[in-house]
Every structure is written in structure tokens, then in C-alpha cells.
Amino acid sequence: xxxxxxxxxxxxxxxxxxxxxxxxxxxxxxxxxxxxxxxxxxxxxxxxxxxxxxxxxxxxxxxxxxxxxxxxxxxxxxxxxxxxxxxxxxxxxxxxxxxxxxxxxxxxxxxxxxxxxxxxxxxxxxxxxxxxxxxxxxxxxxxxxxxxxxxxxxxxxxxxxxxxxx
Amino acid sequence: xxxxxxxxxxxxxxxxxxxxxxxxxxxxxxxxxxxxxxxxxxxxxxxxxxxxxxxxxxxxxxxxxxxxxxxxxxx
Numbered sequence: 001x002x003x004x005x006x007x008x009x010x011x012x013x014x015x016x017x018x019x020x021x022x023x024x025x026x027x028x029x030x031x032x033x034x035x036x037x038x039x040x041x042x043x044x045x046x047x048x049x050x051x052x053x054x055x056x057x058x059x060x061x062x063x064x065x066x067x068x069x070x071x072x073x074x075x076x077x078x079x080x081x082x083x084x085x086x087x088x089x090x091x092x093x094x095x096x097x098x099x100x101x102x103x104x105x106x107x108x109x110x111x112x113x114x115x116x117x118x119x120x121x122x123x124x125x126x127x128x129x130x131x132x133x134x135x136x137x138x139x140x141x142x143x144x145x146x147x148x149x150x151x152x153x154x155x156x157x158x159x160x161x162x163x164x165x166x
Numbered sequence: 167x168x169x170x171x172x173x174x175x176x177x178x179x180x181x182x183x184x185x186x187x188x189x190x191x192x193x194x195x196x197x198x199x200x201x202x203x204x205x206x207x208x209x210x211x212x213x214x215x216x217x218x219x220x221x222x223x224x225x226x227x228x229x230x231x232x233x234x235x236x237x238x239x240x241x
Contacts, residue, residue, distance in 0.1 A: 058201035088195040117195045124194050 023121035026138055030131045033084065033109070036116040040109035045082050049160040050131040051153070053085045054117060057098035059125040065144035066102045072153055073106040079161050080133070086111050088125075130156050133165040 024031075030050065033042045053069060055062035066085075073083050083106035089095040095110055111117050120129065123142050130139040130153075139156050141149060192200065199205070208214050 054195065056195065056198060056201075058198045090198055094198075114195060118193070122194055125197070127194075 023123060024119070024129065024137055024140070026140060028137045030129070030135050030137055031116065031119050033086075033116060036111070036119075037113065038086070038109040038111055038116060041107070042084065042109055043082050043107045045084070045131075045135075047133050047165045048080050048082045049076075049133055049157060051081065051083045051128055051157070052120070052131065053083065053126055053128040054088060054120065054122045055085055055126045056088050057094040058089070061144040062126045063098075063102070064146065065126050065128075065149070066104055068144070068146075068150040068153070070105055071150070072157065073104075075154075076157055076161065077106075081157055081161065083107060084109060086116065088112075088114060088117050090114075130160060132160050132163060 030045075030052070033045070033052070051069070051072070053065070055065070069083055069085065072081065085104065085106060085108050087095050087098070087108065087110045089098070089110070090112060092110070092112060095112070099108060120127070126144055128141045129137050130141075132138050138160060141152070143149075203209055
């Protein structure tokens with residue numbers, strides 16, 4: 001009987017876990033990235049506009065998005081934008097190889113064990129999240145569609161930078 | 167009676183958890199192996215042509231690979 005109760009409990013815990021929160025969306029609070037076991041240094045994001053980008057070395061659009069993210073970083077880093085690109089590669093060698101080719105100037109962290117990515121639950125690779133100065137997710141970009149996405153980023157980042165921090 | 171209800175609930179829960187999307191789906195961030203070029207069926211044109219020829223001549227399953235033919239293996 002006890003065993004059955006335990007089994008019953010475990011089953012419902014399992015089902016409950018499966019039905020837990022959905023993907024991070026506009027209006028949600030940004031999870032504290034420093035609270036996860038990520039490889040690399042998470043920059044200070046308090047009071048900043050943050051662009052969190054999930055990428056992988058095996059994803060073609062991610063490769064295309066990096067130069068655009070680099071341009072955004074150069075243009076807005078002194079105005080209060082912080083870009084954190086989170087790599088989800090399971091193979092560190094591929095992760096390193098990608099970075100060696102791309103040479104990004106913005107912050108890169110590695111979520112090798114997939115600790116933070118299930119919290120954001122990106123719908124595709126890449127997915128990026130624009131977070132306002134108060135720490136709320138404002139825009140979610142799924143995929144990267146070249147100049148069109150870059151234009152959208154510029155508009156959205158400028159609007160968020162213009163907002164007061166408190 | 168109580169035991170049978172518990173058993174029923176457990177079975178229901180197990181069945182329900184089997185349908186859960188988080189258990190059965192490969193998540194977008196887990197597709198590194200699937201995205202590997204080794205997983206592409208047409209990575210080697212010669213291999214692809216030979217395989218298609220094999221299907222055509224040995225199984226008469228012509229027409230399933232995006233080419234014309236009625237499946238008789240005669241064209």
C-alpha cells in the first residue's frame with residue numbers, strides 16, 4: 001500500500017512537472033542568469049536594457065545573427081545595452097570553434113548542461129529576448145531573418161533605452 | 167476499494183505523463199545531433215543515387231523518391 005502511494009505521488013509529481021510553466025514571454029520577469037551554473041561571466045544587467053540570445057554552433061541563422069548582434073553591441077553598449085549570448089552546444093569543442101570564427105565582442109556564456117535554457121524554453125534557435133531596464137521581458141524574437149530582424153532590434157532597443165530605469 | 171482507486175489513479179497518471187510534450191519532444195536546443203550533416207540523407211550524391219537504384223531495381227518501389235513511375239519497376 002505504501003509503495004502504491006509512493007508510486008501514485010511520483011506519477012503526479014511527474015505529470016505536474018511536465019505541465020509546469022510555459023515558455024518565457026513578453027511581460028514575464030527575466031530569470032537571474034547569475035543563479036545558474038553557466039560557464040563564463042554573466043555581466044551586470046541591473047538597470048540596463050538586456051538582449052539575451054540563445055544560439056548553437058549547429059544553427060545556421062545563429063551564425064548569421066552574430067555580426068548583427070556585434071553591430072548592435074558597438075552602437076548601443078555605451079547607451080545602456082548589454083548583450084548576453086548563451087550557447088547551448090553540448091560539445092565544448094564545437095562551441096569554442098564557433099566563437100573562434102565569430103570573435104564576438106559581447107558577453108558569451110555557455111549553458112552546456114542546459115540549466116537555463118529550459119527556463120526560457122526558446123521555441124527555435126536562435127531566440128532572443130529583449131529585457132527592459134526594470135528586468136521585464138518586452139520582446140521575444142524567434143529565429144533571425146537578416147536585415148528585417150536587425151531593423152526591428154534597432155527600433156525596439158532605442159525605445160527601451162529611452163525609458164527611465166525606475 | 168481504496169487500493170483499486172489508487173491503482174486506477176496511478177495508471178491514469180502514468181498514461182497522462184506518457185502523453186506529455188516535455189517527455190516526448192526533442193527540444194529546439196537539443197537538436198545538435200539531428201542537425202549534424204551525418205544525419206542528412208542526401209549528404210553523398212553517389213550514395214543517394216545507389217540507394218535509389220537499389221530501391222528501384224530490387225524492390226520495385228519506384229516513384230516514392232520524388233520521381234515519376236507507377237511502381238512497376240519497368241521504366
